[in-house]
Amino acid sequence: xxxxGYLKTLGSVVAMVVACNVYAQASDAMGTTAAPATSxxxxxxxxxxxxxxxxxxxxxxxxxxVSNIAVRARGGAVTLTGSVPDQGQIDAAGTAAKGVAGxxxxxxxxxxxxx
Numbered sequence: 001x002x003x004x005g006y007l008k009t010l011g012s013v014v015a016m017v018v019a020c021n022v023y024a025q026a027s028d029a030m031g032t033t034a035a036p037a038t039s040x041x042x043x044x045x046x047x048x049x050x051x052x053x054x055x056x057x058x059x060x061x062x063x064x065x066v067s068n069i070a071v072r073a074r075g076g077a078v079t080l081t082g083s084v085p086d087q088g089q090i091d092a093a094g095t096a097a098k099g100v101a102g103x104x105x106x107x108x109x110x111x112x113x114x115x
């Protein structure tokens with residue numbers, strides 16, 4: 001009977017040691033990734049701001065219906081998706097997006113669809 005109690009105690013000690021080691025490794029990993037997480041947050045904010053700038057430029061462009069256009073920015077590369085009523089709006093949207101400061105490239109995936 002004493003051996004069962006001894007094994008239970010030993011098992012508890014082993015579980016505590018393993019749990020402490022896992023926690024220590026997780027803390028070390030979190031410490032080394034703290035800086036990249038901050039830069040990821042700032043790049044996400046920059047991408048969001050660039051997307052808003054492009055969306056604003058599209059809204060100000062004469063003859064472009066932005067109601068079905070989605071703008072995605074990632075590191076200066078902008079992707080336009082959605083649909084517009086005619087080909088002229090696709091060209092105008094691409095030109096307007098290229099004219100925004102901070103845009104390095106534009107992938108114009110807009111298509112013509114009667115609305």
